[in-house]
Amino acid sequence: MTASxxxxxxxxxxxxxxxxxxxxxxxxxxxxxxxxxxxxxTELPIIHQQRLAGLLLRYVREAGINLDVRNIRYLQRSSLHxxxxxxxxxxxxxxxxxxxxxxGARSAISKGPxxxxxxxxxxxxxxxxxxxxxxxxxxxxxxxALESVGWREEGRNMQxxxxxxxxCREGLNLRGPTDGSIDIHHRVPPWIWSMGLDQDxxxxxxxxxxxxxxxxxxxxxxxxxxxxxxHLVSDQxxxxxxxxxWRDLTEAVSRTxxxxxxxxxxxxxxxxxxxxxxxxxxxxxxxxxxxxxxxDQPLPHPSRLNLLLSGRLNGLGIVGTQTLRLPxxxxxxxxxxxxxxxxxFLRHKLEEDPHPYRHWISPARRRRDHSAxxxxxxxxx
Numbered sequence: 001m002t003a004s005x006x007x008x009x010x011x012x013x014x015x016x017x018x019x020x021x022x023x024x025x026x027x028x029x030x031x032x033x034x035x036x037x038x039x040x041x042t043e044l045p046i047i048h049q050q051r052l053a054g055l056l057l058r059y060v061r062e063a064g065i066n067l068d069v070r071n072i073r074y075l076q077r078s079s080l081h082x083x084x085x086x087x088x089x090x091x092x093x094x095x096x097x098x099x100x101x102x103x104g105a106r107s108a109i110s111k112g113p114x115x116x117x118x119x120x121x122x123x124x125x126x127x128x129x130x131x132x133x134x135x136x137x138x139x140x141x142x143x144x145a146l147e148s149v150g151w152r153e154e155g156r157n158m159q160x161x162x163x164x165x166x167x168c169r170e171g172l173n174l175r176g177p178t179d180g181s182i183d184i185h186h187r188v189p190p191w192i193w194s195m196g197l198d199q200d201x202x203x204x205x206x207x208x209x210x211x212x213x214x215x216x217x218x219x220x221x222x223x224x225x226x227x228x229x230x231h232l233v234s235d236q237x238x239x240x241x242x243x244x245x246w247r248d249l250t251e252a253v254s255r256t257x258x259x260x261x262x263x264x265x266x267x268x269x270x271x272x273x274x275x276x277x278x279x280x281x282x283x284x285x286x287x288x289x290x291x292x293x294x295x296d297q298p299l300p301h302p303s304r305l306n307l308l309l310s311g312r313l314n315g316l317g318i319v320g321t322q323t324l325r326l327p328x329x330x331x332x333x334x335x336x337x338x339x340x341x342x343x344x345f346l347r348h349k350l351e352e353d354p355h356p357y358r359h360w361i362s363p364a365r366r367r368r369d370h371s372a373x374x375x376x377x378x379x380x381x
Contacts, residue, residue: 003302004272010309011276014232014240019043023282025056026243029120030250031284035063040071050243053078054123082126087212092180093130094214096146100134103145107217108133108206110188110227111248114218117209118251125244129173129181133219135200139186143172146184150177158348160341168326168334170194188227190234190325192301196268197226222264225252229274237321239309240280249277250285258293265294272297 001009018026020036021043027033047053053075060067060075067075093109100107109130116125134142151174159165165172171185188194188202206217219227228249235242253261265271275294278287299305304324319338323331341360350356 002298003306004298007299007302007305007309008272008276008296010306011233011273012279014277014309015246015280015282016240016243018243019046021056022046022050022052022243024059025052026050026247027282027285028055028059028062028124030247031282033284035065040067044071044074047075048078051078051082051126052243053082054121054126055119058120058124079123079126082128083123085128086122086126088180089127089130089182090212090214090216092176092178092182093132093216096130096132096151096182096184097216099145099149100132100142103141105134105138105142106203106206107142108203109216109218110185110202110224111231111245112218113211113214113216114209114224115228115248115251117211118255119247122212125247129183131171131183131185133185133188133199133202135203136186139171139184140166142184143174146174151175151182155348158345159337160345161337162342164334164337167330168322168337170325188230190230191330192304192325192327193233193270193273194230194268195327196270196300197223221252221255222260225249225256225261226264226268226270226274228252229270229277232277233305233308234325237308246281250281250287253278253287253290258289261290262293262295266297269297269300271295272299 019042020034020038021040024033024036025047047056057072057075057079059065060072090113093113097107097109109132112127112130116122116127119125153165153172154175157173159168170187170189170191171183173181173183175181185199187199188197202219202223203217205220205223207220209216209218218224228245231245232242232249233239235245256264261274262271265274271294275291275296276299278291278294281287308321308324323334326334341357346356346360350359
């Protein structure tokens, strides 16, 4: 079996095992699921973490299921929590997009509001920040402009070397002057597998979407399908565990004419990738027409993908897997920055340590998820 075939086999089995309540919530309004007969309480933490409370509340009402008042209140609080963050994220996104537009820069929003419009209601697909794509050639100017009005990276995301901000990550997570959050990208994560996506074309193909009174440029359905397919592997370096990305993928594919989907996926060299993930979906939710039409292209960089999906680097955390996500020159820069961090970085991270460099290069330190990789985890919507 070739490396590409092995990687496809891994992708085809990537969908996680879910409890009945999480399954019913995730697919409410899209696929028919058996009514759960177990207690919901054991699944409430994952339902909150995965932001599925709004979907589950609507499912419970529609199916006429009687839940304990305590569980209903838990779900209501979870839904309100995420909706408050969504409302704030929309306002922040509107402000940032307008500021970039005033500078003469086009931008586009991926996932988030662009896919939430396809869910049964806005509270069914909340988000705490917004991913904004800009042209790679404009990325530094965009970041500089936002930093000039109060947007900043958090201190925990400080990089060992300044150049790593631009050459070793797909984007930056910025916190606003009013504590809002955006992710601004010059590449779609993960970098090495999204190289077939032309970021300038993604931005040019963006479509205006009205969301809660805000007009936002959002990726086309086909482009959002490809971003969701990539996100399933890249999100927090925990492939397959972002449940909303599975639903996003299904919604985006269902809204895209098959010919457009095939054309976009083949052009990005992601047709085999997308096909494998669609096969991984539960049978009632599989878009059979799209699966049949997508060519079974070989996967880009299959050996790297096999290593990432194998979990063998999990012990090294995000720092260990980031080199797999980067083109080799960038991966070498990333490694060099980790080995020889700047004095400013060491003072910031280990200000009271009399031997900061010795501490930094110790095996115990290397095993930890420090700031050089933490920001990649923050770049997950």
